[in-house]
Amino acid sequence: MKNSRIIEQIRPFFEPSSVVVVGASKHVDKAGHVIFKNFVENKRTGLFKGELYPINPREESILGYKCFPSISKLPVNEIELVVIVVPAASVPQVMMEAKEKYAKAAIIISSGFSEVGNRELENEVKRIAVEGNIRVLGPNCLGVYDPTSGVDTLFLPVTKTLISGEEVIATPRPKEGSIAVVTQSGAFGVAALDYLAGRQLGISKFVSFGNRVDLDESDLLNYFLHDERTKVILMYIESVRDGNKFVETAKNVSRVKPIIVLKTGKTKAGAKAALSHTASIAGSDEVYNAAFLQTGIIRAQNMNEFFNMGKALSMQPPARGRNICIITDAGGPGIMVADECELRGLKIEGLSEESFRKLEIMRESGQIPKFASLSNPIDLTGSVTSDMIVKVTEIVYHDKKVDGIILLGLHHVPGLQEDYVDRVALIASSREKPIVVCDIGETEMALYVRRKFEKFGIPAYASPEEAAYAMYALCYYGEYLNSVNR
Amino acid sequence: MKNSRIIEQIRPFFEPSSVVVVGASKHVDKAGHVIFKNFVENKRTGLFKGELYPINPREESILGYKCFPSISKLPVNEIELVVIVVPAASVPQVMMEAKEKYAKAAIIISSGFSEVGNRELENEVKRIAVEGNIRVLGPNCLGVYDPTSGVDTLFLPVTKTLISGEEVIATPRPKEGSIAVVTQSGAFGVAALDYLAGRQLGISKFVSFGNRVDLDESDLLNYFLHDERTKVILMYIESVRDGNKFVETAKNVSRVKPIIVLKTGKTKAGAKAALSHTASIAGSDEVYNAAFLQTGIIRAQNMNEFFNMGKALSMQPPARGRNICIITDAGGPGIMVADECELRGLKIEGLSEESFRKLEIMRESGQIPKFASLSNPIDLTGSVTSDMIVKVTEIVYHDKKVDGIILLGLHHVPGLQEDYVDRVALIASSREKPIVVCDIGETEMALYVRRKFEKFGIPAYASPEEAAYAMYALCYYGEYLNSVNR
Numbered sequence: 001m002k003n004s005r006i007i008e009q010i011r012p013f014f015e016p017s018s019v020v021v022v023g024a025s026k027h028v029d030k031a032g033h034v035i036f037k038n039f040v041e042n043k044r045t046g047l048f049k050g051e052l053y054p055i056n057p058r059e060e061s062i063l064g065y066k067c068f069p070s071i072s073k074l075p076v077n078e079i080e081l082v083v084i085v086v087p088a089a090s091v092p093q094v095m096m097e098a099k100e101k102y103a104k105a106a107i108i109i110s111s112g113f114s115e116v117g118n119r120e121l122e123n124e125v126k127r128i129a130v131e132g133n134i135r136v137l138g139p140n141c142l143g144v145y146d147p148t149s150g151v152d153t154l155f156l157p158v159t160k161t162l163i164s165g166e167e168v169i170a171t172p173r174p175k176e177g178s179i180a181v182v183t184q185s186g187a188f189g190v191a192a193l194d195y196l197a198g199r200q201l202g203i204s205k206f207v208s209f210g211n212r213v214d215l216d217e218s219d220l221l222n223y224f225l226h227d228e229r230t231k232v233i234l235m236y237i238e239s240v241r242d243g244n245k246f247v248e249t250a251k252n253v254s255r256v257k258p259i260i261v262l263k264t265g266k267t268k269a270g271a272k273a274a275l276s277h278t279a280s281i282a283g284s285d286e287v288y289n290a291a292f293l294q295t296g297i298i299r300a301q302n303m304n305e306f307f308n309m310g311k312a313l314s315m316q317p318p319a320r321g322r323n324i325c326i327i328t329d330a331g332g333p334g335i336m337v338a339d340e341c342e343l344r345g346l347k348i349e350g351l352s353e354e355s356f357r358k359l360e361i362m363r364e365s366g367q368i369p370k371f372a373s374l375s376n377p378i379d380l381t382g383s384v385t386s387d388m389i390v391k392v393t394e395i396v397y398h399d400k401k402v403d404g405i406i407l408l409g410l411h412h413v414p415g416l417q418e419d420y421v422d423r424v425a426l427i428a429s430s431r432e433k434p435i436v437v438c439d440i441g442e443t444e445m446a447l448y449v450r451r452k453f454e455k456f457g458i459p460a461y462a463s464p465e466e467a468a469y470a471m472y473a474l475c476y477y478g479e480y481l482n483s484v485n486r
Numbered sequence: 487m488k489n490s491r492i493i494e495q496i497r498p499f500f501e502p503s504s505v506v507v508v509g510a511s512k513h514v515d516k517a518g519h520v521i522f523k524n525f526v527e528n529k530r531t532g533l534f535k536g537e538l539y540p541i542n543p544r545e546e547s548i549l550g551y552k553c554f555p556s557i558s559k560l561p562v563n564e565i566e567l568v569v570i571v572v573p574a575a576s577v578p579q580v581m582m583e584a585k586e587k588y589a590k591a592a593i594i595i596s597s598g599f600s601e602v603g604n605r606e607l608e609n610e611v612k613r614i615a616v617e618g619n620i621r622v623l624g625p626n627c628l629g630v631y632d633p634t635s636g637v638d639t640l641f642l643p644v645t646k647t648l649i650s651g652e653e654v655i656a657t658p659r660p661k662e663g664s665i666a667v668v669t670q671s672g673a674f675g676v677a678a679l680d681y682l683a684g685r686q687l688g689i690s691k692f693v694s695f696g697n698r699v700d701l702d703e704s705d706l707l708n709y710f711l712h713d714e715r716t717k718v719i720l721m722y723i724e725s726v727r728d729g730n731k732f733v734e735t736a737k738n739v740s741r742v743k744p745i746i747v748l749k750t751g752k753t754k755a756g757a758k759a760a761l762s763h764t765a766s767i768a769g770s771d772e773v774y775n776a777a778f779l780q781t782g783i784i785r786a787q788n789m790n791e792f793f794n795m796g797k798a799l800s801m802q803p804p805a806r807g808r809n810i811c812i813i814t815d816a817g818g819p820g821i822m823v824a825d826e827c828e829l830r831g832l833k834i835e836g837l838s839e840e841s842f843r844k845l846e847i848m849r850e851s852g853q854i855p856k857f858a859s860l861s862n863p864i865d866l867t868g869s870v871t872s873d874m875i876v877k878v879t880e881i882v883y884h885d886k887k888v889d890g891i892i893l894l895g896l897h898h899v900p901g902l903q904e905d906y907v908d909r910v911a912l913i914a915s916s917r918e919k920p921i922v923v924c925d926i927g928e929t930e931m932a933l934y935v936r937r938k939f940e941k942f943g944i945p946a947y948a949s950p951e952e953a954a955y956a957m958y959a960l961c962y963y964g965e966y967l968n969s970v971n972r
Contacts, residue, residue, distance in 0.1 A: 029900065116857050156898050160931055163905055168930035171898045185818025187868065190898045191926035195948075198928020236818065264818065269834040269862075270825035276859040277817035302951040303822065303926070304790070331763030332671025332722065332750065336789065339756035348755040371602045373762040376755075382673065412642050412657045412676040414515065419649055440677035440789070442684020444654040445646055462681075465788040 003222060009135045010215065010223045012105040014146045014205060016050045016081035020071060020103075022094050023085030023110075024054030024062050031109060031155030032085040036062060038152035048150030050080070071097035081105045082134075083143065083153050088112030091139065092124045099132030107153050108138035114211050115140050115277075126213045141210025142186040145193070147176045147203060148229065156190055170194075177202015178231035178314050180224045182217060184209060185277070188236050195307055200451065201314075204229035216241040218249040225253045232313045233259045234306060238274040239283060240291075247291050254296030255484055258313045258477045261297050262306040263288050296480035298473050305469060311459045312470035316434040318478030321403035323347045324471055325396045326377035328408035329384035329416060333440060333464045334377035337406050340468035346475055348376045352401040359395065368392065382413045386420035394427050397435070404474060405435040406467050411445045418449055425456035434474040436460075438467035489708060495621045496701065496709045498591040500632045500691060502536050502567035506557060506589075508580050509571035509596075510540030510548050517595060517641030518571040522548060524638035534636030536566070557583035567591045568620075569629065569639050574598030577625065578610045585618030593639050594624035600697050601626050601763075612699045627696025628672040631679070633662045633689060634715065642676055656680075663688015664717035664800050666710045668703060670695060671763070674722050681793055686937065687800075690715035702727040704735040711739040718800045719745045720792060724760040725769060726777075733777050740782030741970055744799045744963045747783050748792040749774050782966035784959050791955060797945045798956035802920035804964030807889035809833045810957055811882045812863035814894035815870035815902060819926065819950045820863035823892050826954035832961055834862045838887040845881065854878065868899045872906035880913050883921070890960060891921040892953050897931045904935055911942035920960040922946075924953035 019039055025032035040063045042048035054062045057069035068074050071082070071094065082098045084091055088110050098106055106129065113122040122139065129136045137143055143153030152173065160170035171190050174197040181196070181203055183189035189208040196203060204227060207220055217237055224230045233253070240246045253259055265274030266285040292299045298313075300306035324346045328334035338348050350356060359378070362368045368388045373379040378396070380388050389409055396402055407424065409416060428435045438461045439449045450460035461467040510522035526549045528534035540548040543555040554560050557568070557580065568584045570577055574596050584592055592615065599608040608625065615622045623629055629639030638659065646656035657676050660683040667682070667689055669675035675694040682689060690713060693706055703723055710716045719739070726732045739745055751760030752771040778785045784799075786792035810832045814820035824834050836842060845864070848854045854874045859865040864882070866874050875895055882888055893910065895902060914921045924947045925935045936946035947953040 156900065160897070162931075162934075163903055168934060170929075170931040172929045183818075185816070187816030187896055187898070188818035188822075188926075191816070191819065191896055194898065194927030194929055194932055198932070238818070238821065264821040264825055267825045267828035269828040270821045272861065273812075273817075273821040273824040273863050273865075276861060277821060277865065302826065303949040304951070326759075330671070330673030330677070331759075332669075332674035332724070333677065335724065335750040335756045335759040335763060336674075338759040339750055339753045340788065342753035342755040348758075375758070375762060377759050379759075379763065410673055410677055411646070412673070412680065414642065417649055440674075441680030443656075443658045443680055445656040446680055446684070448648075448654060463789040465790070 006219055007223055007226050009104065010219065012080040013107065013137060013144050014151060015149045016105065016151065018051035018053070018076070018079050019081045019083060019151070020053045020055060020074065020079050021083045021085065022055040022071065024056050024067065026059060026062055034155045034157050035083060035085060035109070035153050038154065040065065042150030042152060071101055074101065076101070078102045081107070084108045084110055085155070086110060088118065088121055088139070092121070092128060095125055095128040095132070095134065098134060099128060103132070103134050106134050106136045107141070107143035108136060109141065109143060109153065109155060111140040113139045122211065122213055129214055136214035137207065138210045139213060142189055142208035145173055145206040147173060154190065172197035175202045178204055178229060179310055180204045180227065180230040180233045181206045182209070182220045182233060183207070183236040184217070184238050185236055186210065192236070200454065201311060212241055218242060218245045221249045221253050221259065225256055230257065232257060232310055234310045235259060236262045238265050238277065243291065247295055250295035250297055254480060259297045260300055260306060260309050260313065260473070261292060262300045262303065296477070296484070298476055304466065308461065308466050308470050309473035312436055312473050313477060315454070315457045315459045316436065316474055317431050318481055319404040319434050319471070319475040320478055320482070322475050322479070323349045323401060323403045324406060325351065325402045326406045326408070327380070327389065327392055327396060328377050329380050329382065329389070329413055330408055330410040331379055333408050333410060333438065334379055336464035337408065337438070337468045338377055340465040341471070344469055344472040346472055349401070350376050351396065352399050355395050355399040359392065362391065383415060384413055385415040386417045386423065389416070389420045390423040390427070393424050397427050397433065402433065404433055404471050406471050407435060407437045408464065408467070409437060409439055409449070411439050411441070411449050418452065421449060421452045421456070425453070425458055428458060434471065436467050436470045438462070438464050492705055493709055493712050495590065496705065498566040499593065499623060499630050500637055501635050502591065502637065504537035504539070504562070504565050505567045505569060506539045506541060506560065506565050507569045507571065508541040508557065510542050510553065512545060512548055520641045520643050521569060521571060521595070521639050524640065526551065528636030528638060557587055560587065562587070564588045567593070570594045570596055571641070572596060574604065574607060574625070578607070578614060581611055581614040581618070581620065584620060585614060589618070589620050592620050592622045593627070593629035594622060595627065595629060595639065595641060597626040599625045608697065608699055615700055622700035623693065624696045625699060628675055628694035631659055631692040633659060640676065658683035661688040664690055664715060665796055666690045666713065666716040666719045667692045668695070668706045668719060669693070669722040670703070670724050671722055672696065678722070686940065687797060698727055704728060704731045707735045707739050707745065711742055716743065718743060718796055720796045721745060722748045724751050724763065729777065733781055736781035736783055740966060745783045746786055746792060746795050746799065746959070747778060748786045748789065782963070782970070784962055790952070794947065794952050794956050795959035798922055798959050799963060801940070801943045801945045802922065802960055803917050804967055805890040805920050805957070805961040806964055806968070808961050808965070809835045809887060809889045810892060811837065811888045812892045812894070813866070813875065813878055813882060814863050815866050815868065815875070815899055816894055816896040817865050817867070819894050819896060819924065820865055822950035823894065823924070823954045824863055826951040827957070830955055830958040832958055835887070836862050837882065838885050841881050841885040845878065848877065869901060870899055871901040872903045872909065875902070875906045876909040876913070879910050883913050883919065888919065890919055890957050892957050893921060893923045894950065894953070895923060895925055895935070897925050897927070897935050904938065907935060907938045907942070911939070911944055914944060920957065922953050922956045924948070924950050
């Protein structure tokens, strides 16, 4: 009951039938210009389908749209989403007018509230929102980017002009995908968009909630539980607003979709920094760990884990158990994976008797190298060919004793051609168990192979340890699902 | 005494006056073709300056060079370096002939020795080498790549042709630089070259030593201690051959140059994999940790640490102490750095009273934002400009209480232009203390900013935690130097 109401209330943030930008501007340097222009462009291309109104008492029109001096002067009786980009002191007045027009949702981009000690002003905004039944994101936030509906309240333009006069991509918007990004820090949020776009990873929705005067991380988790486009939720937080609500919600969500959390302020120095950043009381890190454990949340310990685990869970099914088989053409990197797996508590047991015998026969008959190692890691050595990797992967994939595969196909060896990628993807297309791959290198062929794997939905990593902890995340989540569905 | 002799003996591997490639071939798929062609190309361009002789009884000439049926038939009485790419069983005979020609050095690429159980054959090779006073790299190795002298015994060509017919960079050779790469695993070695080349990091020399029938990791450390081009040594090992020799040598080297070691086989699963890979007895990981601690070796826990720490130490001076100042324009990422610093044992204390007062005056006079946080991290907020970052960095850089600076200049904010890079580099050019930077993102501007910093010798990282542990490596090594020079 309560859940379905809040989902309906959050919907206008992502799919508003009308958007009013209060503080829209003609000046290219202004946040109100960038945001309004985002909507104008997305409306022009047909991506954004709602009505659009700029509010600015000093302009007749902005980017071809008739401008209104205030919300009260709008020629309609009802509006859905209000995006507010005016100085903090003016926000209560704007909210009052939004209330008169039955606004359903407000994104308050403006800063200058509790994060700088102005609690009273923030409380006033809150009071009006409650009275008017307006759900609020912010203040002091970036708001929403939704690649499907074209809502884009990010005041940072996609490009930036260098002093040299060259225009370069600076704050890209990722393509459509299945990862929801929820963040307390706006700066980390745009950095995440830049990372995901550059790595060709798509998102379902992006939300920066800032001071969370109203909607908080738990409400958003709840929304994404029901959002069909979202398969995995990546969340950056410095604190949780309501512990009980968070644990209850996260439990419900984790049963259906994985949540990966990057919780910062975990040390004394970090907690002090968090306090001065968002006035967040970081709280004891042990308490957070306990809460995450209880709710099935996967905790990323740093930025790379955050994205790498997110990629794995958005592309591959969770593992049923912890027995991982490593297939490699490179001895050293195979050891690195084995090390990292064991450090993370995964098991590197062997194959079933049956599979092992099949591999032995292949070795005896020269189908795989005479000196291939058949214990786990299975090392096909530098004499590997595409055929060998494919045949061995097929046997391991169908071995019931194996819960997941980490495949290292270092492309440097002479006999390995890139067609093994398509063929491995075909084997893994039944999605019976997770597979992740690694190829090391930062030049053409490595980038090509990794990208090709990911086009087939197989997450590819640039280091052995990344592949290992990505598999760890798949196992961790799989075990959580087992435990709650028992 | 002994040291200077071995250095003189290793020199011909990198600067041979003559090279004989035994097993040179016309067939493009053969290792003996790739290796011989490397030398031919490098001789043609003037990079490689030694004499060059192909040996193959079935050819008259290869790539325009007159071919000889065996070493004995060479028209010279002395040779320096012999590169051997013939089947294992023929290697003793080749070594015998090399001995007759007073060869100084042999790189045995061929595999099929102790790594597959053929200890006797390996011992025979060893015996001949000792008798002939020939120093040996290998067998079962890739040998040497030296960007300065043009020695390149890598049998993996730079490019690979995809099935589509497109030719792509597959095993690039990095440019000249100051990092020496020493590796037991050949596969990891070429992967490292691919990584370093792609990240525009240069190397002084690359050595893959394989089964180390003669020269081992300690000999090579010793050589690089005296190699003027080498500023930092990156070493991948699965085991150490002679513990005492290693500790003694590493101690001598660490006093002058940092050594970063990636030692794999640290877990049970990893040790088992190492055993089947190079027949290395990995040994207790605690013993290795103790040895590394004693010798000042910086241990990287994974591939990313290995390269990221190497980059820091090749570009920046070690820190005198552990008090690090974080300057940021992004609150969340600033917390992430603070967390990682504390987890690594670095101190995030404040500035000196004097510097703090300077910053306060700047804040009061509006030179930095009213809501900037002046505790550590110094958070200049999203209102940052190039001027602000530069002025604050200058104050912190000259603060004697601060031992190192981590600067986060996330480029997404509107007011930050890329000219701050040049200006920060100018401040840091006195090299009084280390500085590392971070900008997050994988699209144009992030890549541009990071690359620009690195052109100025300031290591730039794509994640906050990477910047933090890079600084940790600079502090760790600085403390080691303090302790031995006390």
